[in-house]
Amino acid sequence: METGGGRFGVSETLGALNAALKKKPGPPASVWFKESSARNLRSRDFLAPQAALRPLFPGGQVPKDIIEDVISLKCPGVPPLQSCQQTPLGLTVQLQRPAAFQQVLNSIAEFTKPFQSAGGQSIILNCTPLWSWRSLDMLSLSNLRAILVTDHLAEVLRIQGLNVHLVPAVPDEGIQKFLHQLRVDWPSELETTFIPEDVLALKQVLSQCPYATVPGLEPGQTRLADDVIFKVHLKNFLAQQSLEGYDPNLDVCLVTEEKLRVLAQLRQMALRCAGTGPGGCCRVVHVVSCEGEFQQQQVDLLWRMLDLGAHTALQKHLVCGPVKVANSPSPVGAPQYFQLRRCQMYEASVMKYGDLVQDNSWTEIISVLTSAAMRFEMLSTAHQSQIFLNLEDSSISTKGTKSGAFVMYNCARLATLFKTYQQAVEQGAYPAFPPASELNFSLLREEGEWLLLFNYILPFPETLSQAAQLPLSSKGIRITASTEAEPLPHLFSQMFARLQLMRGVRDVIHRALATLHLPPLSQI
Incomplete structure (x- = not known):
């Protein structure tokens, strides 16, 4: 087989292990999975369960020559294997862990x-709540969730190499200030030149559209709704186009100047992007709160009706579920939520660090902790699922592994670890850190050390890639987006190996925080 090399990957390893068990023509069966629990990782790293082996081999017993083939696997992206054994649970594989650490x-x-x-x-990310947001007081928690999802998705897609364009522009200084407090980097000006003639052109197309009529008074009406210029019969258009995934209750859409301004800006952005991306078209993802999904489907269909370009056929909707507050007698808006979390972060810091929190440097720390707390609360649940927020003081802690405060606290602990080590080097207590190629990684034998590498560092590139994989070619319109060592000479080698492991953990944390627009804290 080909000599192994390059960056290790979980998917590559699983693929090679599955191929090694292949007996028939065609794609290999997916029978292997990666272990993740501390208990199972004590004896194995990958497992092909006995139940999955039975359809491939009589009684689920794998022939010795195939087991030998598995042990001798040397493929790009596959770590060196230590052992492959048939057990009552199935076929198990353990990696050469020192070699994996080193690589x-x-x-x-x-x-x-x-x-x-x-x-x-x-790709265009259209954050629909920002179109109708006129003041901070109007921003609901569900809309805030859609904004944070859009911001995070945009950064993940940029890391993946996509050119991301955000709409709409938000010129209001008050709204921009609030977004800045949340570490949301949003454009304040259009990337394209928007002129009134664009709206006039859309009106002209509507006037000739067979699905549109000039509105008249319905029986019992005394006046038309403000700003309504056309009535569009979406149900007829849906039936004629055979489009899937839309709300069956869509019927008549009242077209206003505001809707046409939205379409004009989307169209301008799509035309601009069409000349920059391969294939001459640009995909559009509408990120929408569940409350605005019906209205956004109207805008989607109206755009398809007025503009037959390829970009309109590539529209997808990423719908964010509702956000509920537990035990709240009245609705809680986004500004109130922000102020509450900020006060809680300040009070928790005062309880832990006392008067030190009065220092000016803590203003930025409290700001980062607040943004982290809110982002982790809003983004740790699948975007399509409902969120229940607990706004009580007891819900803020640095001990819960899913909380933003916990992550930032441990990020600061890592910074302190390396700072303390460097100070010890300068004082002559420790020798300088040697090159990574000279480290003895066979000294990393602790269970927790392997858990950090195997469950967090090794899979991280694939986690980044999977986060950016939007099923844009799927049917329908909706998509979903997936310590310190004592200074004794005989411990220096182990200390250096552990520090290098901690460097890896630190770099992964910093990269992950960057996708949330959260700067790593050096103290807390």
Whole structure:
């Protein structure tokens, strides 16, 4: 087989293991999976369960020659294997862990990047709540969730190599200030020149559209709704186009100047992107809260009706579920949520660090902690699922592994670890850190050390890649987006190996925080 090399990958390893068990023509069966629990990793890293082996081999017993083939696997992206054994649970594989440590930690920069690049493709992310947001008081928690999902998705896609264009522009200074407090980097000006003639051109197309009529008064009406200029019969258009995934209750859409301004800006952006991306078209993803999904489907169909370009046929909707507040007698808006979390972060810091929190440097720390708390609460649940927020003071802690405060606290602990080590080097207590190629990674034998590498550092590139994989070619319109060592000479080698592992953990955390627009804290 081909000599192994390059960056290790979980998918590559699973693919090679599956291929090694292949007996018939065609794609190999997927029978292997990666272990992740501390208990199972004590004896194996990958498992092909007995139940999955029975259809492939009589009684599920794998022939010895195939087991030998598995042990001798040497493929690109596959770590060296230590053993392959038939057990009552199935076929187990354990990696050569010192070699895996060495390969990964000697090239840690490669494991903080996604596996694949999108090659300069363009995508428009349309954050629909921002179109109708006129004041901070109008911003609901569900709309805030859609904004944070859009911001995070945009950064993940950029890391993947896509050209991301955000709409709409938000020129209001008050709204921009609030977004800045949340670490949301949003454009304040249009990338394209928007002129009134664009709206006039759309009106002209509507006047000749067979699905549109000039509105008249319905029986019982005394006046038309403000700003309504056309009535469009979406149900007829849907039936004629045989489009799937739309709300069956879509019927008549009242077209206003505002809707046409939205379409004009989307159209201008799509035409601009069409000339920059391969294939001459640009995909559009509408990120929408569940409350605005019906209205956004109206805008989607109206755009398809008025503009038959390829970009309108490539529209997809990423719908964010509702956000509920537990035990709240009245609705809680986004500004109130922000202020509450900021006060809680300040009070928790005062309880832990006392008067030190009065220092000016803590203003930025509290700001980052607040943004982290809100982002982790809004983004740790699948975007299509409902979120229940607990706004009580007791819900803020640095001990819960899923909380933003916990992540930032441990990020600061890592910074303190390396700072303390460097100070000890300057004082002559420790020798300088040697090159990574000279480290003895066979000294990393602790269970927790392997858990960090195997469950967090090794899979991280694929995690980044999977986060950016939007099923844009799927049917329908909806998509979903997936310590310190004592200064004794005989411990220096182990200390250096552990520090290199911690460097890897630190770099992965920093890269992950960057996708959330959260700066790593150096103290807390």
